[in-house]
Amino acid sequence: MNTLICQSCGWPFTTATAATNRDRSVNTDYCRDCYQDGAFTDKSLSLHQLEVKLLEMAEVHEDISLEEAQQLIKKLPELKRWRLENI
Ligand SMILES: [Zn+2]
Structure with a gap:
């Protein structure tokens, strides 16, 4: 199975948990947590809010280290959702 990287949250996902379009x-650009039925689940989410969320996740989840979260945050501006925001 292909592992994909969500172009919103930067998290890996598979086609089984991929987002869905309106039809x-x-x-396969986004995971189901971020995008469902053709729209972002949290439309008002800003890049900064996402950074805070990822750091919180690292604190709560033992399988995500703070270093991993920080690595992920560095890559966020390269993702499709956040690149578009900067145009
Ligand atoms: Zn996502």
Whole structure:
């Protein structure tokens, strides 16, 4: 199975947990947590809020280290969702 990187949260996901378009087809740019039925689940989410969220996740989840979260945060501006925001 292909591992994909969500272009919103930077988290790896598979086609089984991929986002869906409005016509219910699979959208492999995003994970299902971020994007469902053709729209972002949290439209008002800013890049800064996402950074805070990832750091909080690292504190709560034992399988995510702070270093991993920080690495991820560094890559966020390269992702499709946040690149578009900067245009
Ligand atoms: Zn995501």
